[in-house]
Amino acid sequence: MRQAPLWAAALTLLAGAAWAAPERATPSGLPVPRYVSLKFDKVNARSGPGNDHRLMWVYSAKGLPVQVVAETAEWRRVCDPQGGLAWVHKRTTDGRRMVMNTRPQPLVLRRKPKDQASPEAYLNSRALAALVRCEKGWCRVKVDGTGGWVREGELWGTAEPPQCR
Template identity: 75%
Template sequence: MAPALAALVIGTVAATAAAADVGRVTPSGYPVPRYVTLKFGKVNARAGPGDDHRLLWVYSARGLPVQVVAETAEWRRVCDPDGGLAWVHKRVTDGRRSVINTRNRPAPLYRKPKAGAETIAYLNSRALASLVRCEKGWCRVKTDRTSGWVREGTLWGTTETVQCR
């Protein structure tokens, strides 16, 4: 088989398998991938699903958004905003959604979800905000002091695509 055709066939098979995974039943009953937040200010990240697996690092950011990319009945394999993959126990996650500005510059928050809308505030680099909802390419986020709209994909945690590979 020609290399280009082989790549096309392999790519099609991978895409079909990925599409099939979206509809599969998970131990929690929730879809994978999905976003959750870390419930505590200190969360152990492990190399595998169990306390007997090597400790990789400790997350120290309560409310940090992470993306669940795999799961067992008790453990969640998560992707973090820096691209790290690790396993955390399900009890340390929360279904509430948050987002983080991973860019090196402040992200503008707009009064309305449309191009050219008035900028009402900025979300600093590495700052967290609660995700209220997304619609038509825009997401409403809320901080302690204000709420506003950002374009979907501007902040980490606003797109449904898999963030880590």
């Protein structure tokens, strides 16, 4: 049986290392996907990364949580709570995390991160709240000075996997 030359084995090792290498860095240096919020009351949603691309719609909800799923140096492709994908300029986004109740009914915000904990407040349908932190499957949110705990994943803006495909 004939053996491959030593250089072939080295090339195979290098090819394997390249395949297992982490994805290349994003222009911002931040991970994708990640959540951000919209900074202004009016944010143009475009079909591509540039002002020369077609305007598809205008977001009119300051603080709306969106998930960055791709980026260029100046533009972010975002997924919104309704499943829409669009490109927005990076200056229109804010790194502060917000969440949204996308369910048709109010969501209970609990005093402690336990299913049996008493209610602290209710978050209405389509309402926004600031995400304080998530730990052990629960997230603490705050709105208008009142805070509470909800199970991770009950609010849009807490699930880690990409939300739009």
